[in-house]
Amino acid sequence: MERPHRDVRLLPKAHLHLHFTGSMRPGTLLELADRHGVHLPEALSSGEPPRLRATDERGWFRFQRLYDVARSVLRTPEDIRRLVLEAAQEDAADGSGWLEIQVDPTSYAPRLGGLIPALETVLEAVEDASRATGVGIGVVVAANRTKHPLEARTLARLAARYADHGVIGFGLSNDERRGMARDFDRAFAIARDAGLLAAPHGGELAGAPSVHDCLDDLGADRIGHGVRAAEDPRLLERLAEAQVTCEVCPTSNVALGVYEKPGDVPLRTLWDAGVPMALGADDPLLFGSRLAAQYGLAREHHAFTDEELAELARQSVRASRAPQDVRDRLLAGIDDWLAREPGGSGTSGAPGASGASAGEPVPGQRADGRTGGPRAGRVTAADGTPL
Numbered sequence: 261m262e263r264p265h266r267d268v269r270l271l272p273k274a275h276l277h278l279h280f281t282g283s284m285r286p287g288t289l290l291e292l293a294d295r296h297g298v299h300l301p302e303a304l305s306s307g308e309p310p311r312l313r314a315t316d317e318r319g320w321f322r323f324q325r326l327y328d329v330a331r332s333v334l335r336t337p338e339d340i341r342r343l344v345l346e347a348a349q350e351d352a353a354d355g356s357g358w359l360e361i362q363v364d365p366t367s368y369a370p371r372l373g374g375l376i377p378a379l380e381t382v383l384e385a386v387e388d389a390s391r392a393t394g395v396g397i398g399v400v401v402a403a404n405r406t407k408h409p410l411e412a413r414t415l416a417r418l419a420a421r422y423a424d425h426g427v428i429g430f431g432l433s434n435d436e437r438r439g440m441a442r443d444f445d446r447a448f449a450i451a452r453d454a455g456l457l458a459a460p461h462g463g464e465l466a467g468a469p470s471v472h473d474c475l476d477d478l479g480a481d482r483i484g485h486g487v488r489a490a491e492d493p494r495l496l497e498r499l500a501e502a503q504v505t506c507e508v509c510p511t512s513n514v515a516l517g518v519y520e521k522p523g524d525v526p527l528r529t530l531w532d533a534g535v536p537m538a539l540g541a542d543d544p545l546l547f548g549s550r551l552a553a554q555y556g557l558a559r560e561h562h563a564f565t566d567e568e569l570a571e572l573a574r575q576s577v578r579a580s581r582a583p584q585d586v587r588d589r590l591l592a593g594i595d596d597w598l599a600r601e602p603g604g605s606g607t608s609g610a611p612g613a614s615g616a617s618a619g620e621p622v623p624g625q626r627a628d629g630r631t632g633g634p635r636a637g638r639v640t641a642a643d644g645t646p647l
């Protein structure tokens with residue numbers, strides 16, 4: 261007989277890999293596009309997550325094009341505030357008590373009056389959202405590796421300037437197959453000197469060597485994705501030895517064609533090697549599922565027990581930049597989750613954000629203008645609509 265399970269949405273956890281635009285609710289994308297007169301391609305407007313395959317250059321280009329269109333609906337400070345608040349509400353509903361959200365302020369600078377006002381708008385939105393939901397939020401300023409390294413340096417200086425005001429880390433995103441990690445070493449040095457966490461993407465579209473590069477050239481404290489480390493046992497040993505956490509995003513990996521199916525994502529390989537992981541949703545807008553679903557996937561496709569899921573959640577908290585009181589609260593909450601009888605009253609109530617100073621732990625996340633749960637109202641797409 262199958263044992264009853266505890267509700268993964270009630271498991272307190274930290275969410276360490278979520279991109280700004282990619283966190284948008286599908287319904288919000290439609291509304292903002294309508295308001296600003298942005299024409300959405302069918303892949304973003306017709307009800308299912310788009311079919312993507314980013315393992316070749318064309319597929320990645322298409323993914324980026326969709327992402328750019330989605331980003332273009334974020335035009336005013338009000339849009340930014342709404343996006344961050346809803347991202348925090350979704351996280352709260354999925355048991356996250358701490359969120360680290362990645363943003364490249366360059367994208368919003370032209371409409372918001374420059375790089376500094378753009379980042380300040382984001383940081384103010386983060387403060388408000390955190391207060392409203394009880395989810396602590398840190399910002400990772402992410403540079404784009406397809407742009408010139410000097411731009412990354414500018415961003416690193418900007419991030420450093422706000423190191424004590426909401427920015428907690430520095431990242432590097434976009435196609436790992438483009439450019440060399442070491443071209444960005446100066447930017448990462450600036451960020452690290454300011455005490456920021458170094459969290460570049462690696463080991464997703466490119467293999468294990470890209471993870472070595474992140475460690476050797478960028479002093480990575482964490483790796484965005486890192487799953488391809490599974491192809492190199494010595495690298496796994498290295499990651500385990502140094503306790504470098506990989507921000508693993510299983511649904512994203514499958515959506516982008518890095519792995520064929522959920523069971524192929526090497527969660528067990530990393531787990532068995534002792535590599536810490538923090539499961540993340542990456543871009544739920546385009547991939548159709550959020551944070552708790554990643555834990556559900558680990559259970560369903562990789563037979564993670566509740567004890568193992570609790571340990572995954574602990575790993576996410578330990579690898580975060582959450583303040584000590586938040587870490588203590590989340591870790592205690594994880595123990596409480598395990599101590600509860602499985603299959604019990606696990607379907608209601610607020611998860612990870614509860615107990616936060618903000619008080620009201622978002623019981624109303626279904627009543628705030630949304631049309632459904634995190635998976636409802638998802639992005640619709642015509643199959644393989646070419647762009």
Ligand SMILES: [Zn+2]
Binds near residue numbers: 277279542
């Ligand atoms: Zn990412």
